[in-house]
Amino acid sequence: MRQINLNTMVGLIVAFSAIACAEEASLNGIVKDREKSSPIKGVNIKLGATVAGITGDDGKYIVRKLRRGTKVNVTYTKEGYGAKTESVVLREDPTQNDVALFRNTTDTAYWSSWSDNLRKDVQSRGLDSQSQSKEYARQWKDIEDAGLTESVKTAAAQELILNFPTQSDVPATLRASADSWIFRKDLPKHFFVKLVEGDVSKDGKTIALGEAGTQWVVKNPNMLQGFKGQHVAVSGNIATDNKSIDVTSITADNKDKI
Numbered sequence: 001m002r003q004i005n006l007n008t009m010v011g012l013i014v015a016f017s018a019i020a021c022a023e024e025a026s027l028n029g030i031v032k033d034r035e036k037s038s039p040i041k042g043v044n045i046k047l048g049a050t051v052a053g054i055t056g057d058d059g060k061y062i063v064r065k066l067r068r069g070t071k072v073n074v075t076y077t078k079e080g081y082g083a084k085t086e087s088v089v090l091r092e093d094p095t096q097n098d099v100a101l102f103r104n105t106t107d108t109a110y111w112s113s114w115s116d117n118l119r120k121d122v123q124s125r126g127l128d129s130q131s132q133s134k135e136y137a138r139q140w141k142d143i144e145d146a147g148l149t150e151s152v153k154t155a156a157a158q159e160l161i162l163n164f165p166t167q168s169d170v171p172a173t174l175r176a177s178a179d180s181w182i183f184r185k186d187l188p189k190h191f192f193v194k195l196v197e198g199d200v201s202k203d204g205k206t207i208a209l210g211e212a213g214t215q216w217v218v219k220n221p222n223m224l225q226g227f228k229g230q231h232v233a234v235s236g237n238i239a240t241d242n243k244s245i246d247v248t249s250i251t252a253d254n255k256d257k258i
Contacts, residue, residue, distance in 0.1 A: 025068035025090040027097060030059045031076055034100040035114035043101070046075040066090055080104055082146025102146050106155040115159035122163070133169035136160060140174045153177045158194045167195065167233050167251060179210040189241050195233045195251070204228040207245065216245045223247040 031043045039059025044051045053063040066072060068090050074097065075085040082102040088095060103110060122135050143156050157177035164170050179196055198209035198216075204224040206215050216238070218224060224247070232252040236245045 023068050024064075025066050025093040025095055026062055026064045027066055027072070027074065027088060027090065028060065028062040028094045029096050029098040031055050031061065031098070032059055032100045033081075034102045035110055035117070037100070040078060040081065040101060043076050043078040043081075046077065047072055062094070068093060076101060082143070082148045084142075084146060102143060102148060102156075104148050104152050106151050108155060108159070111156045111159040114156075115163060118160075119163045129165040130169075133164055133166065136163050137169070137171050137174075140171055144173065150177070150180065154180050161195050189239065191238055192236070193238055193245075194235045195249075196235070197231065197233050199231050200224050200227050200229060202229045207232070207234065207247075209234075209245075214243075216243055219244050219246040223250055227252050 027045075031040045032038060033040055039055070039057070041055055041057050041059065043055040043059070043061070045053035045055070045061050045063055047063070053061045055061045071087055071089045073085060073087050075083060076099050077083045078101065080103065082104055084099050084101055086097065086099065088097045118136075118139060122132050127135065140157070140160060143153060143160075148156070154177050157174050161167075161170055161174060161178045175197065178194070181191075181193065196209050198207045199213070200207050204218070204221050204227070206217055207224070208215050227250055230252045232250050234245070234247050234251075235249045236247040238245050
């Protein structure tokens with residue numbers, strides 16, 4: 001009798017262990033740079049405030065002993081990158097969740113390359129203009145949620161804004177970030193701006209740029225012919241020492257002159 005009870009106990013222990021293992025799930029994946037697509041080493045994988053894992057040289061991570069069937073909020077963080085938080089349902093063991101992080105950089109080449117690759121991907125899907133704009137707006141929301149610095153968001157916005165088929169579809173916050181250079185006190189003497197909104201004077205010799213309405217003398221007023229007195233978006237070379245702009249492109253009312 002005692003032997004039977006012992007066998008029963010062993011059986012129960014094995015059964016409960018099997019059930020416990022069946023209820024467990026692990027979370028794994030790979031973290032890459034959103035533009036370079038290269039793996040990122042040393043990314044902290046946080047569940048709440050607890051660091052539950054970290055990526056290796058190959059950008060891969062694994063978090064074990066989670067409860068299958070539950071939803072976890074996972075935050076991916078690393079110095080020099082924007083953060084990303086996702087809600088993941090642990091439906092199976094293992095559950096895979098790959099993510100890509102934006103670099104926290106003002107490097108124009110980085111954002112230009114990312115924006116160009118994004119545009120090519122979106123256009124390859126055969127989306128109509130409205131759907132393209134929605135996808136670019138979604139990408140901008142990701143940038144806003146990443147916790148990037150304001151100067152980085154400005155660099156990203158000035159590249160992403162070029163992708164929108166219709167400038168009227170550009171989100172207000174993206175437009176504000178793209179134009180925010182106007183308020184900087186440490187502006188370089190010469191730099192290039194892209195699709196900044198402004199109002200052309202009636203004589204076509206100056207343009208008031210951004211929400212601040214700062215007046216800039218147009219070096220090549222011939223570019224403004226046909227746009228006098230209109231609200232436009234311009235790109236061009238800025239010279240802060242004499243408050244002038246050499247316009248390279250101008251858009252107004254779906255009309256372009258480049």
